[in-house]
Amino acid sequence: MLTYKKFEERSFDRQYRTLLEKIKDEGELVKTQQEEPARRILGHQMRFELANGFPLITERDLAAGGARSVFNQAIAELCAFINGARTQEKLESFGCFWWKRWVTEEKCGKRGLKTGDLGPGSYGPAWRSFPTAEGQSFDQIAHLVQQIRELPHLRTHFVSPWIPQYALRGKGKTQKVVVAPCHGWIHVFVNPESKELSVHHFQRSADAPVGLPANLIQYGALTLMLAQVTEFTAKELVYTISDAHIYAGQKNDVEEMLETANERLPTVTLDSSIKNLFDFRPEHFQVSDYHPKLERRVIWTPV
Numbered sequence: 001m002l003t004y005k006k007f008e009e010r011s012f013d014r015q016y017r018t019l020l021e022k023i024k025d026e027g028e029l030v031k032t033q034q035e036e037p038a039r040r041i042l043g044h045q046m047r048f049e050l051a052n053g054f055p056l057i058t059e060r061d062l063a064a065g066g067a068r069s070v071f072n073q074a075i076a077e078l079c080a081f082i083n084g085a086r087t088q089e090k091l092e093s094f095g096c097f098w099w100k101r102w103v104t105e106e107k108c109g110k111r112g113l114k115t116g117d118l119g120p121g122s123y124g125p126a127w128r129s130f131p132t133a134e135g136q137s138f139d140q141i142a143h144l145v146q147q148i149r150e151l152p153h154l155r156t157h158f159v160s161p162w163i164p165q166y167a168l169r170g171k172g173k174t175q176k177v178v179v180a181p182c183h184g185w186i187h188v189f190v191n192p193e194s195k196e197l198s199v200h201h202f203q204r205s206a207d208a209p210v211g212l213p214a215n216l217i218q219y220g221a222l223t224l225m226l227a228q229v230t231e232f233t234a235k236e237l238v239y240t241i242s243d244a245h246i247y248a249g250q251k252n253d254v255e256e257m258l259e260t261a262n263e264r265l266p267t268v269t270l271d272s273s274i275k276n277l278f279d280f281r282p283e284h285f286q287v288s289d290y291h292p293k294l295e296r297r298v299i300w301t302p303v
Contacts, residue, residue, distance in 0.1 A: 002234045005051050007289045010264040015046040016057050020254050023208055023246045034302035040245035048237040053265025055216040059257035061292035062213055067095055074214040075221055075282040082141055083278055084128035088116040095282050102178050111175050121166025121177030123184055145277055148190060148230045157188035183215050197232035199223040206241045209250045210301040224270055229277045253299045260293035
């Protein structure tokens with residue numbers, strides 16, 4: 001089980017605000033499919049030693065709001081996708097309510113999907129029902145856990161959310177996913193001697209002020225979850241982003257976050273009774289030592 005450093009002994013972590021500063025000051029201005037210009041940088045990595053705190057940003061409050069907080073909904077979405085969720089209805093049954101704007105009749109209709117359907121190329125189906133040449137789907141998550149337990153030393157503990165034939169667009173192609181996966185490339189590393197487990201997560205596209213803080217929660221949580229169910233100690237989350245961007249309309253919010261004082265990262269603990277990865281729910285996570293600098297808010301992001 002992960003043992004956190006005492007809160008007052010943790011070093012201050014400014015990796016997230018460094019990323020915001022770099023995009024704001026050095027990012028190239030590009031057009032986007034959302035018809036809202038953005039500044040972006042290509043290729044950025046952050047490393048979170050989990051004993052030094054959980055990667056829940058403090059520049060704004062992500063834990064306020066109870067069951068509808070960003071923290072709870074991020075965990076709910078992760079748990080739903082781990083269980084193969086594909087529809088808005090299924091996501092909401094886990095406690096994630098932010099997909100409605102992406103699964104409208106218009107957006108789903110363009111892709112030949114029913115309203116509320118994220119599509120066969122979304123995270124849940126890719127992780128739990130990946131199509132194969134043999135005709136039978138493959139459960140990446142279940143096999144990942146099994147392989148970690150049986151052969152922890154391997155370098156092939158890997159999961160991908162990308163099903164190319166459903167995600168790519170162009171002449172003669174119909175995308176079969178409402179949002180092509182932005183995150184979810186997961187590489188797990190285990191040291192059988194030290195009994196430690198780390199995750200290297202890759203994200204192809206990150207809305208740095210809005211989506212990224214939720215994704216950091218998710219893959220920090222997944223590291224803790226995988227470690228618990230495989231009886232290892234969570235060590236580190238390595239987080240690589242290919243395209244990290246800030247939309248023009250988010251500029252004022254970003255500047256306000258950057259004006260806040262830096263803070264130590266908080267503590268997140270899991271219900272130790274959960275031994276099956278598929279049994280985790282938001283109520284099994286507890287946040288403490290959290291001192292955000294701005295009130296809870298929803299920062300604008302284009303649809």
